[in-house]
Amino acid sequence: MTRAQADVNLDAIAHNAMRLRSAAPDSRLMAVVKADGYGHGMVPVARAARAGGADYLGVALPEEAVEVRESGDNGPLLCWLYPPSADLSGLVERRVELSVNGPEALHQVIAAARTADRPARIHLKIDTGLGRSGSPMDTWAELVASALGTQAAGAVEIVGIWSHLASSDEPESPVTDRQVGVFEEALAVAESQGLVPELRHLANSGGTLRHPQTHFDMVRCGISVYGLTPGPAIGTSAGLGLIPAMTLTSEVALVKRVPAAHGVSYGHRYRTRRSTQLALIPVGYADGLPRSGSNRLPMMINGERFTVAGTVAMDQVVVDIGDAPVRAGDKVHLFGPGSHGEPTADDWAAACATINYEIVTRLGPRTPRRHLGGA
Numbered sequence: 001m002t003r004a005q006a007d008v009n010l011d012a013i014a015h016n017a018m019r020l021r022s023a024a025p026d027s028r029l030m031a032v033v034k035a036d037g038y039g040h041g042m043v044p045v046a047r048a049a050r051a052g053g054a055d056y057l058g059v060a061l062p063e064e065a066v067e068v069r070e071s072g073d074n075g076p077l078l079c080w081l082y083p084p085s086a087d088l089s090g091l092v093e094r095r096v097e098l099s100v101n102g103p104e105a106l107h108q109v110i111a112a113a114r115t116a117d118r119p120a121r122i123h124l125k126i127d128t129g130l131g132r133s134g135s136p137m138d139t140w141a142e143l144v145a146s147a148l149g150t151q152a153a154g155a156v157e158i159v160g161i162w163s164h165l166a167s168s169d170e171p172e173s174p175v176t177d178r179q180v181g182v183f184e185e186a187l188a189v190a191e192s193q194g195l196v197p198e199l200r201h202l203a204n205s206g207g208t209l210r211h212p213q214t215h216f217d218m219v220r221c222g223i224s225v226y227g228l229t230p231g232p233a234i235g236t237s238a239g240l241g242l243i244p245a246m247t248l249t250s251e252v253a254l255v256k257r258v259p260a261a262h263g264v265s266y267g268h269r270y271r272t273r274r275s276t277q278l279a280l281i282p283v284g285y286a287d288g289l290p291r292s293g294s295n296r297l298p299m300m301i302n303g304e305r306f307t308v309a310g311t312v313a314m315d316q317v318v319v320d321i322g323d324a325p326v327r328a329g330d331k332v333h334l335f336g337p338g339s340h341g342e343p344t345a346d347d348w349a350a351a352c353a354t355i356n357y358e359i360v361t362r363l364g365p366r367t368p369r370r371h372l373g374g375a
């Protein structure tokens, strides 16, 4: 037993990848493993996702792509967020595919291809309405023409055209269909110049699970690979056939009895109503517990649910356990799949007015990950 531990069920990751494959049976599957596999540990998760049938891996940053390659994974891998100052030649040498947002990125990639002395494999990105990265529609034709010219000169191979959805977690939002429309327009512009790429991809987890019209040739799934729903309106993990992979546990550090009207934690934002016992749990916001979970975060001790009393501190929280027979050293389930009555990452997200993505991803490096299964 350790102070805090995140167990990651790799069999759940493989199961979720298989489930996502069946949700988009005619498309390839990319498992998005950026941000340390959404806090689950990038390399083991990447392996498990591949075992579950992921054709591609997706990362945001060059250093994440290098870490995947250094783990021995030489399969298809896309990297989409690099600063203009980055030397991408190492990625091209390692056959990491690169997103291209516009003319500057194209030049950056061409320079990398020259240094690496091999063509860079690229995915041209169109902004279909997210308003974040990607070429705007009014300069798209130019970007396609430049990329085709570069391809003819041998510096790049255009593998894909892609974009990202803004509101796929809202089943009724008209934005998704609007984005599909713009994406199809962008594909038509490319085709009119003779470019029909092998991979057209638009869907994230929400698109994969709820909007089949977004599937195209590949879907890119992040949160659902980890067994979590992309949004409450899409469904629950169980309803979607997903298994949450992470269980976060700790142990009770101290139990003590205090009188009524005793202030608890910084600012005394909790006060005991009667004589009661307080249990100290040695995890705090330095471990990734949102401070907005003060007086709100649920946890389970010995099969009973409690709520954090008072402010979440840097290293610890307090729980008012009443007269429950809890002792120092007892195991605390902070969140998990919910199969034994423990709170879930979704419960935590609801308690903190955030999304489950943030709950798992912000779990800090101070909490060891233990990877189970995945043989």
Ligand SMILES: Cc1ncc(COP(=O)(O)O)c(C=O)c1O
Pocket (backbone or CB within 6 Å): 032, 080, 164, 203, 204, 205, 206, 220, 221, 222, 223, 224, 230
């Ligand atoms: C470009 C891109 N594609 C796909 C994903 C995966 O999204 P989700 O976790 O909602 O499946 C992300 C994650 O933010 C992303 O940035």
